[in-house]
Amino acid sequence: MIHFVNFNREYRLIKKEIDAAISRVLRRGFFILGPEVENFEKKFAKYCGVRYAVGVASGTDALYLSLLALGIGRGDEVIVPVNTALATAMAVKMSGANPVFCDSDENFLIDANKIPALINKRTKAIMPVHLYGCACDMEKLKALAKAHKIFLIEDCAQASGAEWNGRKVGGWGDFGCFSFYPTKNLGAYGDGGAITTNSEDYYKKLLALRFYGAHDRVTSAMFGINSRLDEKQAAILSVKLKYLDKWNQKRRDIAKLYEKLVSNKNIILPAINNENEHVYHLFVARVQNRDALMADLKKNGIQTMIHYPLLLHRQPVFNYKGKFPNAEKHSKEIFSLPMHPFLKTREVARIAKILNA
Numbered sequence: 001m002i003h004f005v006n007f008n009r010e011y012r013l014i015k016k017e018i019d020a021a022i023s024r025v026l027r028r029g030f031f032i033l034g035p036e037v038e039n040f041e042k043k044f045a046k047y048c049g050v051r052y053a054v055g056v057a058s059g060t061d062a063l064y065l066s067l068l069a070l071g072i073g074r075g076d077e078v079i080v081p082v083n084t085a086l087a088t089a090m091a092v093k094m095s096g097a098n099p100v101f102c103d104s105d106e107n108f109l110i111d112a113n114k115i116p117a118l119i120n121k122r123t124k125a126i127m128p129v130h131l132y133g134c135a136c137d138m139e140k141l142k143a144l145a146k147a148h149k150i151f152l153i154e155d156c157a158q159a160s161g162a163e164w165n166g167r168k169v170g171g172w173g174d175f176g177c178f179s180f181y182p183t184k185n186l187g188a189y190g191d192g193g194a195i196t197t198n199s200e201d202y203y204k205k206l207l208a209l210r211f212y213g214a215h216d217r218v219t220s221a222m223f224g225i226n227s228r229l230d231e232k233q234a235a236i237l238s239v240k241l242k243y244l245d246k247w248n249q250k251r252r253d254i255a256k257l258y259e260k261l262v263s264n265k266n267i268i269l270p271a272i273n274n275e276n277e278h279v280y281h282l283f284v285a286r287v288q289n290r291d292a293l294m295a296d297l298k299k300n301g302i303q304t305m306i307h308y309p310l311l312l313h314r315q316p317v318f319n320y321k322g323k324f325p326n327a328e329k330h331s332k333e334i335f336s337l338p339m340h341p342f343l344k345t346r347e348v349a350r351i352a353k354i355l356n357a
């Protein structure tokens, strides 16, 4: 069996450090917003090349709290890609604002050329997603946001460590929103998330927003929620952050291996984009007879998935009308092959052999 992700292999490799980190937290007896979170926030901000990081309960909350911090809510519109995880648009809905969906480009990312037509006086922000670990063209998006005087919130959930033009994601927009869901490139062993920013004012506001709106943890002068990264997860993340670059490189090596070994011309592998440092959270290929191919792979013990089976405008909760020709075309053809840093060369070779046949 070749699994889509493999946590056992990861844990075996770093067991000593993980066990020590958890045991340190348990012995200390301080579980929420203590030294581990503070330490991880500092390290993660430094890693992303930004001034501040704020740990929160999930990637969804990171997006939601960013919108709250910017005062975006009822009656406002936020532009999001139509092909992304439910969470991106759901966070907009949580804020009271409406998501406005944008078609994909050839790399499955939000098509920046189609954004201007979606902007009106209700538009308050663009929320590009560095989907599958591939950074969006942040210069283009930043220029767009600036020209229209709207905010830019990066959904970095799938792209810890990815870069656009030599600069890490999370530092380009007003906020960078990360998820530490276990399967992510930097994953906790439970839920978690973080928001990055270079603004001291927003940093302070976010610290309050994640704690009932209370700056000093006592007095609340604004609406806020309970959204905290916990000490155990922060301790685990501090261990795993040390390995992130190495593991992202392994993902890139595996992508190269797929490229070398898959010779079936009916299968379109993800394009390598020289301007960015793709971190291959997912390895998404395209093929016309997708369902038959996935069934064949399954028969051979190879797990595959579809990201995403339902485009967001088709989700009943959004009940949205619009035309998304690129995303619609991709959505019938995409499938995600196994991709994680512990995938073995012989496993990729076996997958390639079946794809080629």
Ligand SMILES: Cc1ncc(COP(=O)(O)O)c(C=O)c1O
Pocket (backbone or CB within 6 Å): 058, 059, 060, 061, 084, 085, 087, 088, 129, 155, 157, 158, 178, 179, 180, 181, 191, 192, 193
């Ligand atoms: C693109 C994207 N945005 C946001 C999220 C939400 O993250 P979380 O599951 O930590 O709330 C996810 C992960 O599921 C995601 O893939």
